[in-house]
Structure formats: C-alpha cells, structure tokens
Amino acid sequence: MSAEFQGLNAVVTGAGSGIGLAVARALHAEGARVFGLDLAQGEMSGVATWISCDVGDLDCVTAAFEEIAKVTDTIDIVANNAGIGAVGSVEDSTEAEWQRVLNVNVVGISRISAAAMPFLRRSNSGAIVNTCSIAATAGLPKRAVYSASKGAVMSLTLAMAADAVKEKIRVNCVNPGTADTPWVERLLSQAKDPSLERQSLEARQPLGRLVSADEVANAILYLANPRQASTTGTILAVDGGMQGLRLPK
C-alpha cells in the first residue's frame, strides 16, 4: 500500500455517504487522519473520526473545529463536499428552498473554510478541494436553485484561491457529472420509471455510464496531493465527457 498522505490531517464534510465517504476511505487508505463532518456517521466508521456537524449552522461548525483542536492544531486538507439538492424551475422553487440550499452548499463552504484557515496555515501543504458540479457549467432542466448554488461554489473556489495563494494554500474544485451515489439512487426512486430514467442519465454522459464515487474521490485526492503544489484555482471536470464533448448521433 502506498501512503501518499501519511501524517496529514484531513477534514471531509459529508463523509458519511457517497463521494465524501469515498474520499474519506481513499485518504485513510493513503495514511491520512480523517475527520468526517456530517449530520450522521453513515458508513465512515473505521476510516474517519465522525464529528457531528451541520455545515449550515455556524455554531455547529465552530464546535466541530473546537473538537478537532483537542486533537491537532494543523489541518492539511479540507474537502468541502457536503451538499444538498433541489429539483425544480424558478417557478417551482420557494424562498425557503433558496435559503436552505444556498446556506448549506455555498455558505457552508465559507464557514468550514474560514474555521479551517488557522489550521491550514500551520500546514506545509494546505489544500482545499470543493465539490462543485456539472450543474455549474451546463444548463440542466429543473435544477434552478441547485445549479445557482454550484455556480456560486465555482466562483467561490476561484476567489478563495486568490485570497489564499500568498499563504501557499491551494484551492480547487471538482465538477462531477451524474455520479452513482445514494443521492442519485434517491432521485431515481422518485422517477415514474427509475430504470428508464437511469438509462437516460447514463446516455447523457458521452462515456455512456454514471461516474463512480471513487472516480470523483481520485480527482479530489489528486488536487489535494501536496505534489500538485502548482495547481490552484482550477476546475476539474469528472463527468464522462459531458461538459466538453459534442458527439455526432
């Protein structure tokens, strides 16, 4: 087993399920100590120390970093991955939904990153990786609130990268296409014909299948790796070609 992240401390939000769980597992396998911040422990037992935290609540985030400070004063990696979805056009979307989704998906990243900065400054290789989405760069139907939140995550990534660059803290994001996680399973289960809906999501990605959580995790670890010391302010698509390719039918 390689141990590329041996001795490093990582915070992963949304580590209990899906992409965050895959990131926690991969970092653990590579030797990192992982703090998993999530509403629930989910499946992270054995790979991450669960700290109960709602990234949508400042007091929760402050308390989570007080817990971390009891163990270490240094964080090397922050994977801002916790996120929630919303389905609908602007006509379907309520004020409460706008507030809820932007609060978790966008302000949540700001809260966690701000709390982590003093810890990241003590690292020799501080890196933040945000989980953005294809929804930031392509217009998808019935995803108004969610897409707006991910567009904001993309811009926030660039702004944070500019602010942190002099301190040698790198900030990047990944843009997954539709990924095979419990999130998508939940969405499919609400469709009239889940298997037909799955086929249409698979066909939307030029590689003809959904992205795996491990593939997104690999991209996050690539960006978090201290060896990528010159990579900051980048947006890495992990979307089966969905954003960049135009194929003849």
Ligand SMILES: NC(=O)c1ccc[n+]([C@@H]2O[C@H](COP(=O)([O-])OP(=O)(O)OC[C@H]3O[C@@H](n4cnc5c(N)ncnc54)[C@H](O)[C@@H]3O)[C@@H](O)[C@H]2O)c1
């Ligand atoms: N699955 C996809 O197709 C896809 C595509 C593009 C981007 N993404 C993004 O990837 C990220 C992870 O999605 P996933 O598919 O793994 O979803 P998931 O639902 O499987 O996992 C999300 C995790 O985040 C946690 N979480 C939700 N709200 C939280 C909060 N307020 N505070 C702390 N934790 C919270 C959940 O408890 C859960 O463990 C999200 O940011 C999502 O927007 C997913």
